[in-house]
Amino acid sequence: MNESLIQNGNIIEVKDPTPFQESLHNLKQNRAAVAGLVIIALFLLVGIFAPLLSPRSPYAQIIADRTLPPFSPGYLLGTDDLGRDMLSRLMYGARISMVIGVVSVGIAMGFGMLIGVTSGYIGGLYDKIVMRLIDIMLAFPYILLTIVIVAVLGPSLFNAMVAIGISQIPRYARLVRASVLAEKENDYVTAERSLGASPLSLMFVSILPNCLAPVSVQATLGVGEAILSSAALSFLGLGAQPPTPEWGLMIASSREFITNAWWIVTFPGLATLFAVLGFNLFGDGLRDILDPKLRD
Amino acid sequence: MGKYILKRLGLLIPTLLGVITLVFFMIALSPGDPARVMLGERASAEQLARLRADMGLDRPLHQQYFSYLGRIAHFDLGKSITTGRPVVKEIMELFPATMELAFFAMLIASVAGIIIGVISATRRNTMVDYVSMVGALFGVSMPVFWLGLVLIMIFSVFFDFFPTGGRMNIRYYMETITNFYLIDSLIAVFKTGDWHYLGSALKHLILPAVALGTIPLAIIARTTRSSMLEVLKQDYVKTARAAGIPERKVVYRYALKNALLPIITVIGIQFGLLLSGAILTETIFAWPGIGKWIYHSISARDYPAVQGGIIVISTVFVLINLLVDILYSVVNPKVRLK
Numbered sequence: 289m290n291e292s293l294i295q296n297g298n299i300i301e302v303k304d305p306t307p308f309q310e311s312l313h314n315l316k317q318n319r320a321a322v323a324g325l326v327i328i329a330l331f332l333l334v335g336i337f338a339p340l341l342s343p344r345s346p347y348a349q350i351i352a353d354r355t356l357p358p359f360s361p362g363y364l365l366g367t368d369d370l371g372r373d374m375l376s377r378l379m380y381g382a383r384i385s386m387v388i389g390v391v392s393v394g395i396a397m398g399f400g401m402l403i404g405v406t407s408g409y410i411g412g413l414y415d416k417i418v419m420r421l422i423d424i425m426l427a428f429p430y431i432l433l434t435i436v437i438v439a440v441l442g443p444s445l446f447n448a449m450v451a452i453g454i455s456q457i458p459r460y461a462r463l464v465r466a467s468v469l470a471e472k473e474n475d476y477v478t479a480e481r482s483l484g485a486s487p488l489s490l491m492f493v494s495i496l497p498n499c500l501a502p503v504s505v506q507a508t509l510g511v512g513e514a515i516l517s518s519a520a521l522s523f524l525g526l527g528a529q530p531p532t533p534e535w536g537l538m539i540a541s542s543r544e545f546i547t548n549a550w551w552i553v554t555f556p557g558l559a560t561l562f563a564v565l566g567f568n569l570f571g572d573g574l575r576d577i578l579d580p581k582l583r584d
Numbered sequence: 585m586g587k588y589i590l591k592r593l594g595l596l597i598p599t600l601l602g603v604i605t606l607v608f609f610m611i612a613l614s615p616g617d618p619a620r621v622m623l624g625e626r627a628s629a630e631q632l633a634r635l636r637a638d639m640g641l642d643r644p645l646h647q648q649y650f651s652y653l654g655r656i657a658h659f660d661l662g663k664s665i666t667t668g669r670p671v672v673k674e675i676m677e678l679f680p681a682t683m684e685l686a687f688f689a690m691l692i693a694s695v696a697g698i699i700i701g702v703i704s705a706t707r708r709n710t711m712v713d714y715v716s717m718v719g720a721l722f723g724v725s726m727p728v729f730w731l732g733l734v735l736i737m738i739f740s741v742f743f744d745f746f747p748t749g750g751r752m753n754i755r756y757y758m759e760t761i762t763n764f765y766l767i768d769s770l771i772a773v774f775k776t777g778d779w780h781y782l783g784s785a786l787k788h789l790i791l792p793a794v795a796l797g798t799i800p801l802a803i804i805a806r807t808t809r810s811s812m813l814e815v816l817k818q819d820y821v822k823t824a825r826a827a828g829i830p831e832r833k834v835v836y837r838y839a840l841k842n843a844l845l846p847i848i849t850v851i852g853i854q855f856g857l858l859l860s861g862a863i864l865t866e867t868i869f870a871w872p873g874i875g876k877w878i879y880h881s882i883s884a885r886d887y888p889a890v891q892g893g894i895i896v897i898s899t900v901f902v903l904i905n906l907l908v909d910i911l912y913s914v915v916n917p918k919v920r921l922k
Contacts, residue, residue: 423595424602427902428894429860436607436894439882440614512725519727520864524879539730543868546737553737557730564725572721 314577321573327566335383342376346533355549366551368542374551377533378559384534385563388449388518389511395453397507400460401496407461408468409491419465422458430455434517438526445518445534448527452517456510463506467499505575512567519560535560588913592906603898608652611891612645621885622665661892666884671892675874679896680763681751682866682873686858688766688789689797694851697801698840701808701847705816706835716805723802728861732795732868739791746791749870753784765789792869796861800854807850811843818842845915852908856901 305313315321334341343364354371356363365374403422407415425433437451471477472495480494519536521527528534530541538556545552619635620627636642640651655662661671704716740748751765752758758781760768766789769781815821816839824834862875870876874893881889 420598420602423599424606427599427603428898429857429901431857431863432860432894432897435863435878435882436610436890439890440610442615516725516727520729523727523729523864524867525883536727539727539733543733546733547741550737553730553733557727557734560727560730561722561725565721568721568725 311577315573318573318576320569321577324566324569324571324573327562328570331382331563331566332386334379335386338376338379338383342373342379344373344376346372346377346380347531348372355545355552357549358551365555366549368538368552369545369549372531374555377538378535378555380533381535381538381556381559382563384445384528384532385515385518385560388445388452389514389567391449392452392456392514392518393507393510395450396456396510397460397503399453400457401464401503403457403461404464405468405491405496405499408465409472409487409495415465418461422461425455425458431517431520434521435524435526438521443526443529445522445528445532448518448521449514451521452514455517456514459506459510460503463502464496464499467502468495471495471498501578505571505578508567508571508574512564512571515560515564515567589910592909596902596906599902600899603902604653604656604895605649607891607894607898608649609645611887612648614887616885618665618885618887621887656895661895662888664881664889665886666881666889671888674877674889675892675896677763678872678874678877681765681871682859682862682875684764684766685789685792685796685862685866685871685873686855688793689858690800690851690855692793693797693800693804693854696797697804698808698847700801700805702812702835702840704805704809705812708813713809717809720802720805723798723805726798728795728799729864729868731798732792732865735791735795736868747788749788749868751785751788751872752781753788756781756784792865792871795868796858796865799861800851800858803854804847804850808843808847811846812839815839815843845912848915849908849912852904852911856904859897859900 315325343362350367350371352371353360353363353367355369356367356371358364358366358374360366363373363375365378367373368377403418407418428436433455434448434451437454438447441447441450468491477490477494480490485494515535518527518534519539522534522536523540525540528537530537535556539553539560542549542552542556617632619632619639619641623631623635633642640648643651652662659672661675663669664671664674667674700716700720704713707713736748739745747753758765758768758772761771762768765785766782769785772778772781812835816835821834821839824838825831829838860875862871862873863879864875865871866873866875867879874897878890878893878897880886881893
């Protein structure tokens with residue numbers, strides 16, 4: 289309810305914050321979430337502007353300059369075994385990882401929400417069959433499922449993203465289905481139905497937008513997990529292929545250098561760690577903000 | 585109670601059937617010809633056709649599927665293309681190595697995770713709490729295989745504390761009875777009084793177990809903390825304190841006991857996930873378990889081995905989750921009523 293205050297003889301209208309403003313305010317209060325957001329923004333910016341920021345091409349091999357340690361002239365983070373600039377490769381790696389996160393989660397969210405909304409709304413036999421299939425997918429340990437799918441599709445970065453996306457579908461499907469089941473009993477749905485809204489419009493225009501809060505949390509955490517999974521797949525030779533500057537692949541090819549070139553091993557792992565940390569911090573924060581029960 | 589367990593058990597068969605079906609068709613439809621893999625690029629068309637007929641690959645897919653199901657019912661997962669040995673036999677030999685690693689990793693993760701979680705909860709919003717929780721967040725954000733490499737780099741290469749891989753010093757020859765090296769080497773201690781084997785087995789186990797246990801440790805610590813915070817708020821804890829019971833006893837005897845339910849659930853779920861996480865850890869530490877074997881089978885396009893390995897790991901995963909659910913319903917009657 290808006291209130292009027294009288295201050296110094298003037299009437300001031302005090303507006304209640306909109307839900308968005310309230311969330312924004314809560315977000316600012318949550319230091320971990322802000323830190324996460326800053327990290328994400330940093331990696332996004334580096335990824336987007338990699339061609340402008342990177343000192344060299346990530347593919348340029350200067351054999352005379354190979355395995356140079358960090359802080360060598362011209363190479364802030366040193367070079368790898370083929371004389372490629374680590375910093376430039378890491379920057380392009382950020383670009384690849386962000387794309388992986390967004391594409392994988394996009395696939396998972398798109399199909400997951402479609403499945404969740406329809407099976408929650410339609411119910412009956414359709415719901416039973418779909419949920420059985422989802423249960424079967426959940427019977428596989430997550431990373432194993434991605435490995436099987438990539439093994440079938442063939443190893444490539446794109447197929448890795450598809451595999452990660454498919455493996456993450458069940459979470460969104462279950463999450464959205466549960467929300468839809470609760471949401472569809474509400475009066476506003478009954479009202480719209482009696483006004484002649486079509487099932488499609490009820491599902492996607494009326495109900496779905498009200499189920500998005502938990503999805504956004506899952507999506508944020510999902511991006512971090514997708515980056516980790518893709519690194520793992522590349523490490524196993526099932527994802528990005530050389531010479532792509534993907535972080536997991538960089539870690540994989542660094543294995544021979546654990547005795548003599550620590551930087552080749554360390555930096556790609558740190559980059560992955562901090563990128564994922566950003567999404568985990570922000571996701572956790574988002575959950576605290578959107579779930580009033582957890583708020584103190 | 586019995587009804588709930590029966591219902592869950594009833595779901596087991598269709599779930600496993602679904603898993604087998606999905607794995608079978610995915611592998612069957614994947615590109616590449618197993619006969620070609622076995623015989624190599626230079627094999628003649630005749631040789632290929634003969635092998636395909638031998639392996640039953642020339643029959644319609646649905647016939648292959650039903651005969652696969654029939655064989656699985658008799659615990660026959662076919663023969664590995666690369667070694668020619670029965671897949672079941674290979675898995676039986678490798679399983680103890682993976683289980684040993686997983687158990688040890690889980691032991692480290694559970695003990696350390698619960699202790700860290702309890703300390704964090706009892707000192708909420710202190711420096712200790714912040715450091716532990718930030719540490720836990722790092723733990724879940726880390727690529728495990730990278731952590732493995734860094735551990736090797738620091739503790740094996742730089743300090744030379746631990747070996748870089750394997751299960752035992754290759755110069756030792758130990759009589760294996762159970763294939764659980766910790767057990768076998770303990771038996772050796774009792775039989776001959778020789779501690780070398782046990783020492784070597786432990787030394788080889790520590791780094792991979794720490795790497796594999798990092799994610800569960802972080803998750804257990806976070807779960808323990810939030811569960812403890814919930815319990816510590818309750819009246820009976822206040823009453824216990826008011827009654828003058830020492831704080832240590834209140835925390836560990838009264839509060840932790842009631843906070844354990846979600847922690848045990850998480851431990852169960854994480855244990856199931858560990859088995860697949862082992863693919864990465866075993867590959868890095870040259871640990872001769874199922875994970876490394878599956879990785880090699882995938883690289884070699886050894887389809888019967890990949891199918892078998894995935895089915896076995898998924899089955900164990902499903903069984904562990906079932907066990908966790910049943911345990912949960914035994915301890916928490918509210919679940920049963922749903």
